[in-house]
Amino acid sequence: MSGNTVPIDRELLRPLRSIGPEPAPGAEPERHLRPAMPVAPGRSARRRSPLLGALTAVGIVIAIFATQLGLSIAVSEGAYEASALELEQRDLVRVERVLNQNVDKLASPQNLADNAAALGMVQNSNPATLRLSDNAVMGDLAQRTTEVQPNLVPNATLENLPVVDAEGLLVSRDFGQAAADVEAISDAPVVWEGNLPAPDTH
Amino acid sequence: MSRLRPRVGRRFVAMLLVLVGAVVFTVRLVDLQVVSAAALNAEAEGKRAVPVSIPSLRGDVIDRNGEILATTDERYDVQLSPKNARLNGGEFARAAGGGSLATVQVTAEQAFEEIGEITGQTGEEIAEIVDSALEINPKSDFAYVKRAVDLTTLNQLKALGIPWLTFDIHYTRTYPNGAVAGNLIGFSGFEDVPQAGVELSQDVCLTGIDGEESYEKGADGVALPGSAVVRQEAVDGGSVRLTIDRDLQWESQQVINEQVQKVAAEWGLLTIMDIETGELIAVAEDGSVDPNDVDASDPTKREARSFVAPYEPGSTFKVISAAALIDQGAATPNSLVQVPDSWQPEANVSFRDSFTHEVMPMTLTGTLVYSSNVGISMLGSRLDEQTRYDYLTAFGVGQSTSAGLPLEDSGLLYSPENWDRQTSYNTMFGQGVSSTVVQTAGVYQTIANGGLRVPASVVSSCIEADGTVTEIDHGEPVQAVSAETAATTLHMLEAVVQESWITDFVSIPGYRIAGKTGTAEQADGQGGYRSDYVHSFAGIFPVDDPQYVIVASIAFPKAGEGSVAALTAFHDAAEATIRSFQIPPSTGGYEPLSTGS
Numbered sequence: 110m111s112g113n114t115v116p117i118d119r120e121l122l123r124p125l126r127s128i129g130p131e132p133a134p135g136a137e138p139e140r141h142l143r144p145a146m147p148v149a150p151g152r153s154a155r156r157r158s159p160l161l162g163a164l165t166a167v168g169i170v171i172a173i174f175a176t177q178l179g180l181s182i183a184v185s186e187g188a189y190e191a192s193a194l195e196l197e198q199r200d201l202v203r204v205e206r207v208l209n210q211n212v213d214k215l216a217s218p219q220n221l222a223d224n225a226a227a228l229g230m231v232q233n234s235n236p237a238t239l240r241l242s243d244n245a246v247m248g249d250l251a252q253r254t255t256e257v258q259p260n261l262v263p264n265a266t267l268e269n270l271p272v273v274d275a276e277g278l279l280v281s282r283d284f285g286q287a288a289a290d291v292e293a294i295s296d297a298p299v300v301w302e303g304n305l306p307a308p309d310t311h
Numbered sequence: 312m313s314r315l316r317p318r319v320g321r322r323f324v325a326m327l328l329v330l331v332g333a334v335v336f337t338v339r340l341v342d343l344q345v346v347s348a349a350a351l352n353a354e355a356e357g358k359r360a361v362p363v364s365i366p367s368l369r370g371d372v373i374d375r376n377g378e379i380l381a382t383t384d385e386r387y388d389v390q391l392s393p394k395n396a397r398l399n400g401g402e403f404a405r406a407a408g409g410g411s412l413a414t415v416q417v418t419a420e421q422a423f424e425e426i427g428e429i430t431g432q433t434g435e436e437i438a439e440i441v442d443s444a445l446e447i448n449p450k451s452d453f454a455y456v457k458r459a460v461d462l463t464t465l466n467q468l469k470a471l472g473i474p475w476l477t478f479d480i481h482y483t484r485t486y487p488n489g490a491v492a493g494n495l496i497g498f499s500g501f502e503d504v505p506q507a508g509v510e511l512s513q514d515v516c517l518t519g520i521d522g523e524e525s526y527e528k529g530a531d532g533v534a535l536p537g538s539a540v541v542r543q544e545a546v547d548g549g550s551v552r553l554t555i556d557r558d559l560q561w562e563s564q565q566v567i568n569e570q571v572q573k574v575a576a577e578w579g580l581l582t583i584m585d586i587e588t589g590e591l592i593a594v595a596e597d598g599s600v601d602p603n604d605v606d607a608s609d610p611t612k613r614e615a616r617s618f619v620a621p622y623e624p625g626s627t628f629k630v631i632s633a634a635a636l637i638d639q640g641a642a643t644p645n646s647l648v649q650v651p652d653s654w655q656p657e658a659n660v661s662f663r664d665s666f667t668h669e670v671m672p673m674t675l676t677g678t679l680v681y682s683s684n685v686g687i688s689m690l691g692s693r694l695d696e697q698t699r700y701d702y703l704t705a706f707g708v709g710q711s712t713s714a715g716l717p718l719e720d721s722g723l724l725y726s727p728e729n730w731d732r733q734t735s736y737n738t739m740f741g742q743g744v745s746s747t748v749v750q751t752a753g754v755y756q757t758i759a760n761g762g763l764r765v766p767a768s769v770v771s772s773c774i775e776a777d778g779t780v781t782e783i784d785h786g787e788p789v790q791a792v793s794a795e796t797a798a799t800t801l802h803m804l805e806a807v808v809q810e811s812w813i814t815d816f817v818s819i820p821g822y823r824i825a826g827k828t829g830t831a832e833q834a835d836g837q838g839g840y841r842s843d844y845v846h847s848f849a850g851i852f853p854v855d856d857p858q859y860v861i862v863a864s865i866a867f868p869k870a871g872e873g874s875v876a877a878l879t880a881f882h883d884a885a886e887a888t889i890r891s892f893q894i895p896p897s898t899g900g901y902e903p904l905s906t907g908s
Contacts, residue, residue, distance in 0.1 A: 203385060203462055204462065206384075206385060207461070207462050210382070210384060210485065210487065213379050213382070213487035213488075214487040214488075216378075216487075217487055217488040217489065217491070218488065218491060218557065218558050218561035218562075219488070219489060219491070219561070222561075222565075234886050234890075235819055235820060235821075235886055235889070235890075236890065237821070237896075238893075238895060238896065240895075247821055247895060247896035248820060248821035248896045249820035249821060258565055258569060260565070261564070261565050261568035261569060261572070262489065262490045262491055262561055262564045262565060262568065262599070263489055263490045263601045263604070263607065263608075264488065264489025264490060264491070264601060264603070265489060265601050265603035265604035265607070266485065266486070266487055266489060266603055267489070
């Protein structure tokens with residue numbers, strides 16, 4: 110620190126020194142012959158007390174340090190903020206991923222078919238078309254409609270997800286898995302658990 | 312001089328000392344800054360920097376329209392430090408909440424209860440995890456509480472603010488459409504090692520490259536913010552695009568499951584192929600695996616049987632004999648033969664038709680319409696064995712497809728030198744030879760595509776993370792028969808639908824359909840044939856502008872008509888295809904061909 114103050118001190122003195130006549134380019138030899146001249150302005154400067162210069166120097170140093178401290182606090186604050194935002198972004202990406210996957214499974218054909226069936230929709234199995242060039246009706250206008258078949262293709266991701274019925278109520282899904290399970294069970298011998306069933310006799 | 316000598320000597324010694332000192336420092340400096348700099352840097356970094364692997368994401372499997380069939384789900388492993396959970400009785404301070412700075416002390420047992428309530432375990436179970444880990448290693452710092460919990464559970468657990476409870480990301484595969492195309496996609500086993508289907512065959516495309524980063528940690532082990540340095544970016548795996556249409560695949564699986572259940576069949580297959588491109592739009596099998604829940608499915612039905620389980624196709628292959636005869640100029644659709652219901656062309660060789668009849672005049676068309684084994688053999692034997700073998704090969708029989716699955720069976724086709732006399736005749740009506748349902752679809756695709764067989768495909772391309780698309784090679788197209796032969800054969804196949812008993816089962820108003828039934832005996836694995844059959848129908852529509860081939864097979868029905876089930880499966884799948892792709896109704900009409908009687 111003290112090393113710093115010395116050159117600064119000199120810097121401060123320089124303007125005082127140059128109070129003397131401005132050296133003209135051609136005047137050097139004569140100036141060499143006037144050794145006493147610089148002393149007089151130097152003395153007048155010393156009379157102003159060195160304390161002011163020293164205080165100014167210390168003040169500047171303190172200001173520099175304060176600025177440095179302030180900057181580094183700001184930088185690390187920024188780093189923590191960036192880190193917090195990164196965490197927030199990660200959490201939001203996770204939420205987005207979950208929502209996307211929910212959309213994917215809700216858009217699965219099994220879910221759509223189950224919901225269509227619950228709403229009582231039927232399928233136009235063989236739609237007729239109108240050809241615009243000659244207004245001809247292509248296909249059969251007496252259309253068959255078919256009931257939506259219960260879903261026979263299992264999808265474990267839809268377990269416990271309800272479907273919406275015609276009244277707009279959430280009802281439990283008659284899950285395709287159940288049908289598959291029943292079929293699987295019918296092939297294999299079943300081990301009875303619990304009490305044997307007894308007929309209700311009166 | 313003598314007065315100066317000691318001063319010179321002193322100076323000299325001083326200079327020497329300074330020089331020696333300078334040399335020593337220089338050597339040390341060079342050593343530190345140049346020679347051992349790398350090692351020292353590494354050592355220093357090792358003390359504060361922690362390397363972490365950045366896991367790459369496994370790619371998706373998508374259908375032809377980009378719908379996701381398989382994707383990677385992020386789950387979370389819940390871990391705890393058993394040592395810390397028991398430190399000071401596991402007590403820790405938790406903010407009392409309500410905005411105050413006050414804290415409440417929470418005991419380990421209390422924390423176990425709280426964790427258990429969220430993960431569905433009991434407090435005792437978690438205490439047991441802690442104690443058994445400490446029993447093995449008293450300094451144990453790691454044990455799983457529960458693996459692969461979802462985001463909601465993770466957030467609830469984090470809110471508990473338990474210092475010795477930590478979390479790690481755990482990637483798992485998930486299949487939002489369940490068993491739709493489960494037979495093709497395959498599934499993964501323990502630690503997500505792919506075990507079947509596209510997951511296995513396209514593993515190289517789907518697997519990414521893990522990256523690596525390091526961060527600096529403070530004395531308390533917490534990462535210093537902003538200190539993470541990525542050394543190697545993770546490269547996510549590529550997406551695999553299938554030729555499958557998800558919705559049509561589901562409808563096909565519905566159709567085949569329904570028919571298999573209706574007639575209590577052993578199994579059923581249904582394949583839809585695009586005629587122009589050879590792309591498989593749907594490859595449905597009964598009881599396909601739901602890759603989310605592999606254990607729930609029948610172990611014998613987990614693979615893509617359409618590719619790995621060849622069977623004798625039977626009469627659907629009469630079309631190859633007919634096309635060969637026409638292509639060789641050995642017969643026309645109107646070539647007439649007198650057909651008895653059983654025939655013994657040589658000693659020890661005999662076969663019969665599926666129905667009894669008097670000697671019947673039949674044209675080549677008639678042999679297809681009545682599906683007469685005797686009739687097609689009488690005409691087919693006009694060609695020598697090698698020629699017939701060459702045509703079978705040209706139609707893709709006996710050669711494995713390379714559609715993009717890990718395993719694709721070639722079916723069984725012996726070379727003519729190895730045909731016994733019976734087999735020589737049997738191959739003319741699709742017995743003594745086997746093919747997968749995909750190969751059979753390829754035969755009909757060839758007829759419908761002007762005689763040009765385009766290789767079947769199910770995996771179309773690999774789309775890497777940077778967008779580079781790599782098409783999968785499925786082989787070269789083969790001109791099996793001439794375009795005229797193909798057109799004539801297609802006409803005969805339309806006659807089969809129009810002139811025989813199957814019309815009512817397969818007709819769709821407004822659409823012209825061509826096709827052929829097959830009722831095939833199957834080897835029983837003991838050198839003989841089973842007494843029940845595999846019933847098939849292979850159909851092409853619309854005949855005026857052939858776009859799709861559908862092959863349905865229903866095997867060994869125990870209750871009801873297998874052939875009707877196969878026809879119904881074709882019909883329902885064809886209707887679904889027409890709806891899906893909005894195929895306009897046919898123009899023109901069927902020009903009748905003579906069956907001979």
